Amino acid sequence: xxxxxxxxxxxxxxxxxxxxxxxxxxxxxxxxxxxxxxxxxxxxxxxxxxxxxxxxxxxxxxxxxxxxxxxxxxxxxxxxxxxxxxxxxxxxxxxxxxxxxxxxxxxxxxxxxxxxxxxxxxxxxxxxxxxxxxxxxxxxxxxxxxxxxxxxxxxxxxxxxxxxxxxxxxxxxxxxxxxxxxxxxxxxxxxxxxxxxxxxxxxxxxxxxxxxxxxxxxxxxxxxxxxxxxxxxxxxxxxxxxxxxxxxxxxxxxxxxxxxxxxxxxxxxxxxxxxxxxxxxxxxxxxxxxxxxxxxxxxxxxxxxxxxxxxxxxxxx
Numbered sequence: 001x002x003x004x005x006x007x008x009x010x011x012x013x014x015x016x017x018x019x020x021x022x023x024x025x026x027x028x029x030x031x032x033x034x035x036x037x038x039x040x041x042x043x044x045x046x047x048x049x050x051x052x053x054x055x056x057x058x059x060x061x062x063x064x065x066x067x068x069x070x071x072x073x074x075x076x077x078x079x080x081x082x083x084x085x086x087x088x089x090x091x092x093x094x095x096x097x098x099x100x101x102x103x104x105x106x107x108x109x110x111x112x113x114x115x116x117x118x119x120x121x122x123x124x125x126x127x128x129x130x131x132x133x134x135x136x137x138x139x140x141x142x143x144x145x146x147x148x149x150x151x152x153x154x155x156x157x158x159x160x161x162x163x164x165x166x167x168x169x170x171x172x173x174x175x176x177x178x179x180x181x182x183x184x185x186x187x188x189x190x191x192x193x194x195x196x197x198x199x200x201x202x203x204x205x206x207x208x209x210x211x212x213x214x215x216x217x218x219x220x221x222x223x224x225x226x227x228x229x230x231x232x233x234x235x236x237x238x239x240x241x242x243x244x245x246x247x248x249x250x251x252x253x254x255x256x257x258x259x260x261x262x263x264x265x266x267x268x269x270x271x272x273x274x275x276x277x278x279x280x281x282x283x284x285x286x287x288x289x290x291x292x293x294x295x296x297x298x299x300x301x302x303x304x305x306x307x308x309x310x311x312x313x314x315x316x317x
Contacts, residue, residue: 003121140155168316238314268282
């Protein structure tokens with residue numbers, strides 16, 4: 001017994017920030033961002049927290065699933081940009097949608113949604129939970145250095161969610177962590193302890209782009225091959241791949257190394273940028289609502305991010 005996806009939902013804030021507007025803020029250009037990253041626009045929150053965006057995505061997933069929040073037995077959220085350490089983002093989403101079940105967060109950076117999904121799957125397999133909500137929600141604009149052109153051009157805000165239930169459609173998964181902060185880190189700052197002496201960088205995304213790129217391609221390729229092997233299929237039997245939207249060149253190179261045509265990859269980075277843990281569920285929701293999915297389609301999801309971490313899973317639609 002594993003699970004099936006009953007409904008998906010996504011939400012992005014109204015404000016759209018274009019490359020042209022960014023070029024007025026930092027030394028960059030639309031041409032440079034488009035060629036190097038693949039982003040044209042991104043959505044930026046002006047008055048909504050990660051939890052508020054997560055609640056809106058959750059409501060849409062519940063509507064698609066045809067169940068009420070009161071029927072949920074578990075909520076697992078993923079975020080690196082919560083407005084508070086406590087209460088958890090999942091707890092705030094629970095309150096906002098009117099649920100009354102256990103709720104907690106998982107933090108594995110951009111891989112977080114797939115870590116959360118695998119966590120919820122384990123609860124369902126154990127029994128006692130009929131419906132679970134899994135979401136990724138990020139207000140990354142809060143934690144960016146808007147003077148750093150190497151990072152502020154990449155990211156955007158948004159949320160995505162799944163409602164899952166008992167089923168046999170989760171065919172394989174792989175989670176990976178390679179501990180370390182030299183490649184990608186988001187420090188929280190020193191705080192005001194009069195005793196702590198260690199030097200701590202200010203709150204902002206710090207990333208080594210080249211090392212992140214190499215790690216990402218390796219993990220996408222290896223993760224997809226591994227979950228295909230777990231399911232007893234070849235990679236060319238996968239109908240759709242929903243990758244983390246971090247860089248169009250990462251996706252393109254991974255596709256070529258796998259020998260899978262780009263037409264099978266869901267790509268929307270040009271409109272949303274990198275929304276971290278929200279990236280995969282936003283992309284999956286667009287695919288689910290596109291009318292392109294057919295019953296029995298095999299869909300791979302994969303992500304990579306700080307930790308360093310990566311995750312991949314295979315589901316049957």
